[in-house]
Amino acid sequence: ETGVTQSPTHLIKTRGQQVTLRCSSQSGHNTVSWYQQALGQGPQFIFQYYREEENGRGNFPPRFSGLQFPNYSSELNVNALELDDSALYLCASSNYRDTETQYFGPGTRLLVL
């Protein structure tokens, strides 16, 4: 059973650019959540996808958007990058048998210059 994987591991962008981060959920998991972890902080919920539909959203602007694909992998897209978007972006997956537990990937560290 493979765990949650994310790509790329590191990324450097400039202000105003767009970025796409990718996540492959753990085998058998149909729900994906994305979190932003700023330096020295706890993760903050961005949104969750269940069966390709958004299933809840945190306090993030619309320039943060996502997709979930039929194989349950997911993308996080951020448009018009700002300096404050620099953070570790974590993806977590869960399944219908154990919906309260989320399993996290290693994260993508984004630096916006």
Add this chain to the structure above:
Amino acid sequence: AQSVTQLGSHVSVSEGALVLLRCNYSSSVPPYLFWYVQYPNQGLQLLLKYTSAATLVKGINGFEAEFKKSETSFHLTKPSAHMSDAAEYFCAVRSEGNEKLTFGTGTRLTIIP
């Protein structure tokens, strides 16, 4: 609304000593509670979870936590600290029917040789 408060952003204990990391939660409905550990430059690993079964929960690496409703607490303990326990620890809460995990700000645990 749900939230968690972790008392002490930094905790230092001697190798072999008791580890106690504090977490208090606020939730309007019965919560699910979690402890995650994060090693440097890595994602989050689930240590243990409370899902309304036994109030004393045992996790990996010798950690355990006790759910105390009267104190709204879910403190993490380990009888004897090991050097490999040095990491950042996050307490998180999720309410039934709520899709997101809400994290505390984390406690950095340092082990003194």
